[in-house]
Amino acid sequence: MTSLKRILKFAFQDIGRNFGLSFMTVLILILMVLSVNALWGVEAITKEAVATVKDQVNVSVYFSANANDDNVNELKKYVSSFPEVVNVDLLSADSVLDSFKQRHKLSKDILDALAELDTNPFGPTMIIKTKEPSDYQKIIQALNVPEYQTLIEAKSFDEHETALDKIQNITNNAEKMVAGLVLLFGCISFLIVFNTIRAAIHTQKVEIGIKRLVGASNWFIRGPYIVESLIFSVLSMAISIGIIYLALHFIDPYLSVIFSDGFSLTKYYNSHILYLFGSQFVCVLVLTVVSSILAMRRQLKV
Amino acid sequence: MIIVEGVTKVYSKNSVALRDISLHINAGEFVSIIGQSGSGKTTFTKLLIAEETPTKGKIKIGDWDITNIKTDEIPYLRRQIGMIFQDYKLLPQKTVYENVAFALEVAGEKSKRIAQIVPQLLEIVGLSDRHNRYPQQLSGGEQQRVAIARSLAHRPKIIVADEPTGNLDTINAEEIIQILKKINEFGTTVLLLTHNREVVNALHRRVITLHGGNIVLDQEAGKYIL
Structure with a gap:
């Protein structure tokens, strides 16, 4: 319990001391989450548009x-x-x-x-x-x-057939493009987050060395960075969710003009909230924790 | 007791740091290990704290054979060996008190116990009135005394001081040696790795001379001969 408290204490101390790097890490994570959500939002709107057109046919x-x-x-x-x-x-x-x-x-x-x-x-x-x-x-x-x-x-029917084929074609291509962009953003974000965390850990190379010399276990050294990853993930997701809902507040009135059946992105997010934000949180957490562990591997060599 | 038996450390074909060295250091001894740069002093220290493993031979500390020590046992070994360095290795963003407490915190010592131990350690090194200062607000001698206090945090059986007076003037160097002698009087084994001829000659204690990875001289109440 004492060790856990100290790991938490050191984690918050590190965040405070390396405020610039911590800020950058959270900022990059937020940008990543927002980019992915922008793509998901576009996909949701595209799907809804196609469904509406299909319904009218x-x-x-x-x-x-x-x-x-x-x-x-x-x-x-x-x-x-x-x-x-x-x-x-x-x-x-x-x-x-x-x-x-x-x-x-x-x-x-x-x-x-x-x-x-x-x-x-x-x-x-x-x-x-x-x-x-x-x-x-x-x-x-x-x-x-x-x-x-x-x-x-x-x-x-003949009049709609070509239009439907086109819509179907656009939807299929849009889905492929969104998947590709999400993958691309994921890779870029991983590299940026990995290097940001590596830089943060590198600045504490001396401290890690001293911890080792005075007999800290590897888990005691690693612990604060894992906790930091968790804090970065929670913080970036919380801020991102706030920004997303704020953005939806401004986007939805425009959507209500286009979609007469009452479709709104806020409703879409609310109905998929656990899936959307849960899966994103898990991805961000895995990304930051894996980055930390990889970045620390060298420093923790006995 | 430290027992080193036929230890060789080879980094590469052209870099042999230690060549088949054997020595016994009894508990409570004060031993100076001297030698030029590249003689193997630092490698010897690294072997003692398991930062390196010997290519050949055996190292025992007490009854503990640390030659092939498991990774998860290394922190426990290091808590039994207090290390002091020429560059002090203090954390600049922590106060004197926090630097000493840090060694106990990472070992999971209870806060209440830390609050008892740290003032005692600062008392031993004469820095009770400086506990709130940061390292950059202290002189070199004072910083080294903080490092000594930290090295004593786990009540180690062995203190390894690697060039502790290297950055200090004569007066401060003398103060540090006096503190090490005081620690030795309490029964702690002290290994002093140094280039400082005056310090070694004034001590009149055992001197082990390393040269080219070999022990070339091992004198009781010896002198600095190179």
């Missing part, structure tokens, strides 16, 4: 005006039987007409032309949602059978 099947309720219900039943389909909505011919009128309420010419017609020119519309955008192709093919050709006037 669907296949609209426009029935011809002569399609009756039995035809429509049969087709709905047929489409719903596919395991890839998560939802099928039906809009009646009247509601399609109402919706059309609503959309063009300011276009007098269009409304006049519509009034000239005796009957509703629109048929019902079926809106199909699938689990994945890639599933739409299968549904489209399933509808391309001769018996339904006369019932279906148009299908709207």
Whole structure:
């Protein structure tokens, strides 16, 4: 217990005496954590954006005006039987007409032309949602059978296909880039932190030598540096978390404009708080402790 | 008792520090070890505190064979051997009191006991009134006395003083030797490694002369002959 207290005392003394180096070490760790979080934030936003776009994509099947309720219900039943389909909505011919009128309420010419017609020119519309955008192709093919050709006037999916492919492509590349950047930042940070801690320990070479001469055990010499690593890790994570939440406070209002479903990075961080900060803390701790042990190895040679 | 039997230390083919040396130093002796630079004095000290291991031969301190000492036993050995150096090796950011207490702290001694021991040690070296000073606020002689107090912290059976008067004027050097003699009178074995002819001649104690890694002379109540 006495030794533990002294190890803590020496650790705080070292931090105080080498304030400049301690400050630099914490600063570099903070920059590393912030960089990694910036990349994670970008990834979260990208994923959310893709999910939003995916959610907005669907296949609209426009029935011809002569399609009756039995035809429509049969087709709905047929489409719903596919395991890839998560939802099928039906809009009646009247509601399609109402919706059309609503959309063009300011276009007098269009409304006049519509009034000239005796009957509703629109048929019902079926809106199909699938689990994945890639599933739409299968549904489209399933509808391309001769018996339904006369019932279906148009299908709207083709317009989104290219856009979805592009988004998917961008997402995949973005994920690879983020992973690469995290790895690169990790390597750079390791080298910087390792050298900073090594420099801090080198400045105390004389003190370590004296500790050895007066009979300090290796663990007693090593202890304060391990404790320092722990303090650096806790301090850098605490400050980083503060900065991250402060930054989110300013970023979230902009995100709320883009994402109408209420997505915010603060919510994302709150829901993943243990994973995000826990894993980062463990990484920072391992980084600082390993750096300390490697840097001390030479000084502790008997 | 220190027993050295046929010890050889080879650093490289062209660097042989000690050549088959054997000697016995009895408990409570005051021994001066003299020799020119490169004669093997420092290597001998390093072997005693297990900073180096002999290439050949055996070293025993009391009943403890330290020739192939385990790494985790080395701190315990060093607590039994007080070391004093020419450059004092004090921590500049610690006070006199803290420098002495430091040796006890690293050994896990209780704070209460440290508070009892340190003033006694400072009393022995005559620095009770300087306990709050920092090393840079002391003279060379005073700094060396702090180093002596620190070396006594673990009540060692052996004190190894490596050129303790090397940086001191005659008066301060004499004071340091008097303190070492006083420590020796309490029963502690003192090994004095020195170049100082006057000091060795004035002591009239055992003198071991090293030359080229060999013991060339071992005199009871000897003189500085080189």
